[in-house]
Amino acid sequence: MSANNNNATPFAHWFRQCTPYIHAHRGHTFVIVFGGEALDDPDLPTLVHDIALLHGLGIRLVLVHGARPQIERRLAERGAELHYVGGVRITDDAALSCVKEAAGSARVELEALLSMGLANSPMAGVRIPVASGNFVIARPIGVLNGVDYQHTGKVRRIDREALRASLDAGAVALMPPIGYSPTGEVFNLAAADVARAAAVALAADKLIFLVEGNGVTDAEGRAASNLLASDVDALLAGDPEPPEELAQALRASADACRSGIRRVHLIPRAQDGALLQELFTRDGAGTLVSDRPFEELRPARIDDIPGIRALLEPLERAGVLVPRPREDLEEVIDRFRVTERDGTVVSCAALFCWPEAQIGELACVVVHPDYRTRGRGDRLLTHMEALARERGLTHLFVLTTQTAHWFRERGFEPAGVDALPPARQAAYNARRNSKVYVKALGEDAQPA
Ligand SMILES: CC(C)(COP(=O)(O)OP(=O)(O)OC[C@H]1O[C@@H](n2cnc3c(N)ncnc32)[C@H](O)[C@@H]1OP(=O)(O)O)[C@@H](O)C(=O)NCCC(=O)NCCS
Structure with a gap:
């Protein structure tokens, strides 16, 4: 429950x-x-x-x-x-x-x-x-x-x-x-x-x-x-x-x-x-x-794309994530943050900003299946929230079909498509019927 x-x-x-x-x-x-x-x-x-x-x-x-x-x-x-x-x-x-x-x-x-x-x-x-x-x-x-x-x-x-x-x-x-x-x-x-x-x-x-x-x-x-x-x-x-x-x-x-x-x-x-x-x-x-974090969260580089693709691909095939081909990734690679271990991308997330509405979209939040349930998802989210605050955003939203509870348990509240900035509403895929969740970014947060 x-x-x-x-x-x-x-x-x-x-x-x-x-x-x-x-x-x-x-x-x-x-x-x-x-x-x-x-x-x-x-x-x-x-x-x-x-x-x-x-x-x-x-x-x-x-x-x-x-x-x-x-x-x-x-x-x-x-x-x-x-x-x-x-x-x-x-x-x-x-x-x-x-x-x-x-x-x-x-x-x-x-x-x-x-x-x-x-x-x-x-x-x-x-x-x-x-x-x-x-x-x-x-x-x-x-x-x-x-x-x-x-x-x-x-x-x-x-x-x-x-x-x-x-x-x-x-x-x-x-x-x-x-x-x-x-x-x-x-x-x-x-x-x-x-x-x-x-x-x-x-x-x-x-x-x-x-x-x-x-x-x-x-x-x-x-x-x-x-x-x-x-x-x-x-x-x-x-x-x-x-x-x-x-x-x-x-x-x-x-x-x-x-x-x-x-x-x-x-x-x-x-x-x-x-x-x-x-x-x-x-x-x-x-x-x-x-002490020094085990895996450093850092901005993604072009040479991380194969690793990011390897993370996203199985989830795209399973319908969890919207397909994001390599060319698209190249264009937006600067929005991604990754952690890497021994040359493998272990986790990634992307932040797309609408500064005029002080809102951002958190997308492609993925932890490698071998590394899940050990707090990496939490750390990634805390990091992306801090990044959003740094960019002057007051709210974050996610569109999800299967991970709603994970986000809800972390302070995201259900919202309608009208909560999205107009440009994002226009790109909303009604057939996919993703649910929208919004989180108000308060003061700095950190896991206990
Ligand atoms: C969601 C995800 C990023 C969490 O990463 P993680 O490193 O396992 O996260 P944490 O260790 O911080 O949290 C793990 C907890 O989340 C729970 N959880 C994982 N996936 C969940 C889901 N889809 N719905 C609800 N809870 C979920 C786990 O059961 C675990 O809880 P427990 O310890 O009480 O059993 C990871 O499961 C993942 O990559 N999933 C596939 C991609 C995805 O759905 N991304 C969201 C795209 S919108």
Whole structure:
């Protein structure tokens, strides 16, 4: 049955849309990291409710928190302050005792919120076990360029077995920005570093940074929906540099990607519900950082035509697609995007634009039969939608005879032939009786 039953209540419709994500995430491991700002926020209980929901849906969770504002506040009360060199804090004895206090109090507060089970709250009947411990083995940063960083440390390794055992027991693992050395010393760590190391040690499915501010935005202030690790490097080397906290998250994201974490998300923490939106809707709320895509989507070239023809031909014979002979393809090859693997065109799609009507036709959306049902179709669609937005289009349409549901499940709505631009209406083949589906292009979209 389609997830888009028109008679369904909006609630049922919305819940059904989430189903694939619920199934996909169950049993997966997510490492979620947030700064100490989250702990000071009066809306912390809302974030914890969302985290409890993820736990309830069978997601194995590691929470890593920062403590900078709490440490700075405690130091200020003692008339001292944190010193930074090159963005790295120096933890002296006074700062270390503030770090310990801040971490202890954050733990108690988060444990209390995760233990709540008030009948008329979103936590009704829930009591989530929390495991905290000496999961992080650390070492000092030491002396760099003559600067002694004292109790500021780096992650040396993660006690993966202990962390895994806690998750296996159904607990949420809580990790403060603190590590211990085999010599029994305590080190103040960057939360981003702890989270990266935990994600890599557990081979987590996702590493999620809840960042302060608007997250990663482009020159126009729009949220960047997808970045490659190499884009992150460029951002970090750019001018102006991102603010230090965001830079730490970005650095850790790129490192995590290169260490095999396939999906790293940067989500604006203060945006209520952004975490759920990113994880359970097609239109995410943040930025997805991944390593170089397996197959690059690129504009098609003339020498791709045999490969495209090989994809289209069987579908044309089966009546799924309108025949598009080689000569026609040559004329419109610049409208096509393809992915290729070992010289075979694995997927293709074309975009024909009517800028005056701000509408475009998405055509020839095909994934090679050997490569279907592994998300390539989704990626292709996301890419073509972004391309359409770039061209200033507000709507996309498709004409289809047999793939209606695939498009409907991706936000296309049935429409009449009169929804097409006049020139396309004139070329509409009534005998073929293709159905028209239109999608309004909202903000940037990305798969969760
Ligand atoms: C439609 C198509 C592009 C999807 O590519 P894909 O890489 O398999 O897509 P994804 O992995 O993102 O999605 C796969 C999902 O779509 C579903 N799907 C595939 N074809 C479908 C169809 N015709 N109707 C409804 N759902 C369909 C699959 O069953 C799968 O869902 P599931 O995981 O719940 O079983 C691919 O099946 C294809 O090339 N089909 C033939 C060409 C075609 O019909 N193109 C449209 C021209 S208008």
